[in-house]
Amino acid sequence: MVPGTYLNQGAQALASRRKLFKKLLSNRRLPDEAWDEDSVRLFLKELALMDSNNFLQNAGVGEREGRIHSRLVYDRHYGLAHGIGRSGDISAVQPKAAGSSLLCKVCNFLVKDAFEVAGLGEVGYVTTVPVATGMALSLVLQALKRHNPSGKYVLWPRIDQKTCLKCIYAANLQALVVENVLEGDQLVTDVGKLEAEVESKGGEILCVLTTTSCFAPRASDKIVDVAKLCKRQGVAHIINNAYGVQSSEICKEITSSWRKGRVDAVVQSTDKNFMVPVGGAVIVGKKGFSDVPQMVDKSYPGRASMSPLLDVTITLLSLGAKGWADLLKERESLYLYLGQRLRSFASAKGERVLETPGNPISFAMTLDGFRESACGGSDERTRFLGSMLFQRCISGARVYSPGKSQAVCGHEFVNYGAHSSAYPHSYLNAAAAIGMTERDVDHFLGKLEACWEKVRGKAEGACE
Numbered sequence: 001m002v003p004g005t006y007l008n009q010g011a012q013a014l015a016s017r018r019k020l021f022k023k024l025l026s027n028r029r030l031p032d033e034a035w036d037e038d039s040v041r042l043f044l045k046e047l048a049l050m051d052s053n054n055f056l057q058n059a060g061v062g063e064r065e066g067r068i069h070s071r072l073v074y075d076r077h078y079g080l081a082h083g084i085g086r087s088g089d090i091s092a093v094q095p096k097a098a099g100s101s102l103l104c105k106v107c108n109f110l111v112k113d114a115f116e117v118a119g120l121g122e123v124g125y126v127t128t129v130p131v132a133t134g135m136a137l138s139l140v141l142q143a144l145k146r147h148n149p150s151g152k153y154v155l156w157p158r159i160d161q162k163t164c165l166k167c168i169y170a171a172n173l174q175a176l177v178v179e180n181v182l183e184g185d186q187l188v189t190d191v192g193k194l195e196a197e198v199e200s201k202g203g204e205i206l207c208v209l210t211t212t213s214c215f216a217p218r219a220s221d222k223i224v225d226v227a228k229l230c231k232r233q234g235v236a237h238i239i240n241n242a243y244g245v246q247s248s249e250i251c252k253e254i255t256s257s258w259r260k261g262r263v264d265a266v267v268q269s270t271d272k273n274f275m276v277p278v279g280g281a282v283i284v285g286k287k288g289f290s291d292v293p294q295m296v297d298k299s300y301p302g303r304a305s306m307s308p309l310l311d312v313t314i315t316l317l318s319l320g321a322k323g324w325a326d327l328l329k330e331r332e333s334l335y336l337y338l339g340q341r342l343r344s345f346a347s348a349k350g351e352r353v354l355e356t357p358g359n360p361i362s363f364a365m366t367l368d369g370f371r372e373s374a375c376g377g378s379d380e381r382t383r384f385l386g387s388m389l390f391q392r393c394i395s396g397a398r399v400y401s402p403g404k405s406q407a408v409c410g411h412e413f414v415n416y417g418a419h420s421s422a423y424p425h426s427y428l429n430a431a432a433a434i435g436m437t438e439r440d441v442d443h444f445l446g447k448l449e450a451c452w453e454k455v456r457g458k459a460e461g462a463c464e
């Protein structure tokens with residue numbers, strides 16, 4: 001019907017896509033180059049057609065046959081309906097769904113490779129779970145607890161993010177809060193206090209839960225020191241690395257902490273690191289050491305949604321190793337750019353950017369003069385700068401000014417939001433997170449200038 005030479009060319013075009021798929025499945029790594037959209041679609045379609053709900057001749061007589069009523073829903077999931085796992089294990093292969101099961105494996109090896117590109121070394125078992133960071137931490141703590149029923153306390157360097165504390169209580173455990181200490185401008189882990197608590201409470205400590213990514217002026221926890229302490233004392237150590245994958249510095253710290261000490265599991269968000277909708281988290285352990293991530297998989301009750309894994313798989317194939325490395329590099333340079341822009345803004349206004357070298361993602365700029373001169377010393381009025389920015393479409397900027405106490409899970413925190421009951425400054429936070437652009441930074445500084453002058457103008461008017 002068509003001349004042979006043309007047909008050959010067409011067949012080769014098809015074969016070259018097949019080759020991509022074959023290469024992916026045999027190398028089990030990120031492709032170097034990004035896949036084009038059609039290749040991703042074709043790959044997903046082929047996998048979906050391997051699942052029983054899409055067989056040409058299939059008559060389901062069970063209660064879970066992957067039937068989808070709406071075409072819109074079918075399309076949203078590329079026809080993948082069986083989810084992941086079986087009743088006994090979230091990572092188990094589902095006999096009715098060879099394609100979905102394969103996709104789950106592909107997702108986890110892509111994530112593992114992406115972590116390695118980001119600078120995390122010696123990653124062992126990886127599991128991507130369809131719950132966000134807080135719930136994933138809770139699953140990890142529950143798995144630990146089953147292993148060690150006498151452990152009832154989680155030793156927890158304070159971080160003022162409610163989820164970080166709630167995940168402990170959701171696992172039916174109790175937190176022992178350890179306040180941070182001030183070192184220069186930064187708040188750092190009180191390793192001595194942690195060790196003293198481990199020694200006094202002994203076997204009742206289930207684990208230490210540290211946090212890497214957080215708002216400045218809190219620094220990333222001293223995870224290498226804590227890992228050494230945990231190894232020495234025989235106590236488990238879990239790291240909340242919510243958005244730390246995007247920082248090569250944090251990745252290096254994690255690698256070093258599980259080389260030199262004890263780390264049982266590290267938990268990170270899929271949305272904050274891979275730019276996908278909220279819904280997933282990744283739990284990893286060190287190669288040859290930790291079985292905690294596997295324990296989580298094995299104790300997961302029932303099947304689970306595959307959507308978060310599908311989003312991550314599509315994203316990583318569409319980036320390729322190079323695209324992912326470029327995104328990470330861009331973020332590092334935007335971190336420097338944001339710092340530089342904030343510093344020059346601060347010095348023009350008689351403020352300064354707090355020195356927080358232990359936090360490679362977030363900045364804090366003082367608002368001390370602003371609080372005095374423009375807000376008449378009122379913490380409430382100082383905080384209002386945050387809402388003003390939000391009303392002008394600047395999201396994520398955050399203002400801290402002392403005086404707010406808050407109870408979370410039965411703990412009373414003085415000056416909640418500062419990660420410390422006595423931090424000596426009011427400040428404004430901004431973060432350089434993955435996907436941010438230079439335009440975002442410029443736009444933010446423009447609006448900040450406008451809001452700043454507006455509040456100051458009002459204050460001057462009031463004095464006349």
Ligand SMILES: *Cc1c(COP(=O)(O)O)cnc(C)c1O
Nearest residue numbers: 132133134135163164213242269
């Ligand atoms: C975002 C975040 C969480 C909560 O994550 P979810 O994905 O909403 O569960 C916990 N800890 C830290 C440090 C975070 O940044």
